[in-house]
Amino acid sequence: MQYEAVVVGVSAGGFAVLSRILEGLPDSFPMPVIVIQHRSKDERTLLEELLRGKCTIRIKQADEKERIQGGVVYFAPADYHLLIESDRSFSLTCDEPVNFSRPSIDLSFETAAEVYGNKLVGIILTGSNGDGAAGMKAIRQRGGLTIAQDPETAVFPRMPRAAIEIGAVQHIFTLEEIKYFLINLMHTDHA
Amino acid sequence: MTDEEEIKELLVSIRSAYGYDFTEYAMASVKRRIHHFMNIAKFTSIRALGRALLKEESLFEQFIQEITVNVTEMFRDPSFYKSLRGHVIQRLATYPLIKIWVAGASTGEEVYSIAIFLKEEGLLERSVIYATDINQRALQIAKEGVYHLRKMKSYTSNYIKAGGQHSFSDYYVSQYDAALLDRSLRQNIVFSAHNLATDRSFNEFHFISCRNVLIYFKQQLQTRVIDLFYESLCPFGFLALGNKESLLFAEKGKHFEEVDKKERIFMKTG
Numbered sequence: 001m002q003y004e005a006v007v008v009g010v011s012a013g014g015f016a017v018l019s020r021i022l023e024g025l026p027d028s029f030p031m032p033v034i035v036i037q038h039r040s041k042d043e044r045t046l047l048e049e050l051l052r053g054k055c056t057i058r059i060k061q062a063d064e065k066e067r068i069q070g071g072v073v074y075f076a077p078a079d080y081h082l083l084i085e086s087d088r089s090f091s092l093t094c095d096e097p098v099n100f101s102r103p104s105i106d107l108s109f110e111t112a113a114e115v116y117g118n119k120l121v122g123i124i125l126t127g128s129n130g131d132g133a134a135g136m137k138a139i140r141q142r143g144g145l146t147i148a149q150d151p152e153t154a155v156f157p158r159m160p161r162a163a164i165e166i167g168a169v170q171h172i173f174t175l176e177e178i179k180y181f182l183i184n185l186m187h188t189d190h191a
Numbered sequence: 192m193t194d195e196e197e198i199k200e201l202l203v204s205i206r207s208a209y210g211y212d213f214t215e216y217a218m219a220s221v222k223r224r225i226h227h228f229m230n231i232a233k234f235t236s237i238r239a240l241g242r243a244l245l246k247e248e249s250l251f252e253q254f255i256q257e258i259t260v261n262v263t264e265m266f267r268d269p270s271f272y273k274s275l276r277g278h279v280i281q282r283l284a285t286y287p288l289i290k291i292w293v294a295g296a297s298t299g300e301e302v303y304s305i306a307i308f309l310k311e312e313g314l315l316e317r318s319v320i321y322a323t324d325i326n327q328r329a330l331q332i333a334k335e336g337v338y339h340l341r342k343m344k345s346y347t348s349n350y351i352k353a354g355g356q357h358s359f360s361d362y363y364v365s366q367y368d369a370a371l372l373d374r375s376l377r378q379n380i381v382f383s384a385h386n387l388a389t390d391r392s393f394n395e396f397h398f399i400s401c402r403n404v405l406i407y408f409k410q411q412l413q414t415r416v417i418d419l420f421y422e423s424l425c426p427f428g429f430l431a432l433g434n435k436e437s438l439l440f441a442e443k444g445k446h447f448e449e450v451d452k453k454e455r456i457f458m459k460t461g
Contacts, residue, residue, distance in 0.1 A: 085218055
């Protein structure tokens with residue numbers, strides 16, 4: 001298999017964008033999709049519940065020590081950082097916020113890059129701070145594939161732009177293109 | 192040798208030299224903290240760091256500060272305190288002397304939150320709270336009970352959401368940029384060093400709170416710590432974990448009943 005996992009970073013307010021991509025994925029999608037979305041610390045499970053109604057692929061919040069499996073979209077829980085361990089399981093921490101964010105996209109992306117190396121796809125979507133840029137760079141440095149939502153099409157362009165500006169992004173795509181890119185990954189895998 | 196193998200080796204030598212056992216801590220977080228420490232202390236390899244740590248005890252002291260996690264806040268998860276009021280307090284009130292253990296108390300914010308909570312329930316006078324942590328410097332801060340004034344705003348908001356009955360500012364006086372917590376709160380708090388990875392049970396408690404500590408441990412150590420809590424609880428004693436922690440994998444899990452699933456409060460039943 002060319003890729004083993006997909007990580008997605010998006011900040012608060014990116015729900016509509018995220019659901020447009022995830023709605024397109026079938027439950028047979030072979031890879032795990034790990035989503036780091038900035039969210040209010042009081043909002044514990046609403047995000048997952050709302051998406052579950054719209055998607056066919058399985059949606060769940062990542063549990064600590066949970067084994068990461070294909071065909072599942074995992075969300076980082078509110079008020080925790082989500083780290084990926086080398087045995088392909090999750091761990092959580094309450095360490096200081098990074099870029100004022102907990103969960104921090106950078107942190108998850110960096111640990112995912114270390115584990116999955118060049119078999120990782122990193123996607124950065126709409127968002128209003130610079131979190132995620134360093135994480136995208138880490139993915140790129142380890143040979144992973146990096147995609148940013150076209151800032152022209154993003155409600156909050158700062159996050160994808162920050163990643164593009166430091167040269168961490170290989171492809172700049174619209175949402176539709178991101179969706180089809182992911183679906184195509186699946187077909188090349190089975191070829 | 193990979194980065195992780197070198198770190199494992201380092202942790203083993205730390206264990207034999209200093210008795211601190213981090214070998215069963217979840218690796219991704221430990222690794223990140225070690226690399227962070229290497230950055231500030233200007234080490235370019237894990238081997239060089241290892242040699243220096245074994246030679247210089249003062250460097251090791253700094254290292255411990257970096258590796259043991261000290262991020263906490265007052266009334267974190269306000270709904271947890273509401274649940275304590277609803278589910279736990281009535282039973283605790285039946286004991287003439289209420290014994291509580293806050294394990295992994297760090298710099299003390301949660302201990303004082305519990306003390307304030309007990310005070311408002313009229314129970315602080317007959318409670319003893321044991322606040323323990325592996326990190327003695329953190330415990331020293333806890334003992335002093337002095338925090339940054341700028342944090343009080345979010346703590347006040349947490350306190351109100353937690354159902355606090357007074358004005359949060361009743362519990363501290365401000366001096367320059369510091370908030371000094373009411374000293375009477377700590378009259379019944381015993382601060383002491385305890386290492387969950389290596390130390391044994393030291394008393395029997397009615398309520399143990401250990402929130403967001405187990406997430407830093409590997410599963411085997413988690414299981415052993417749950418065993419330790421089981422041994423340290425009286426029959427029908429309560430155990431509170433962080434809201435992403437569970438008893439699912441612990442063998443002793445079946446001897447606990449869920450009191451509040453969402454807030455992860457359990458009662459020892461068997």
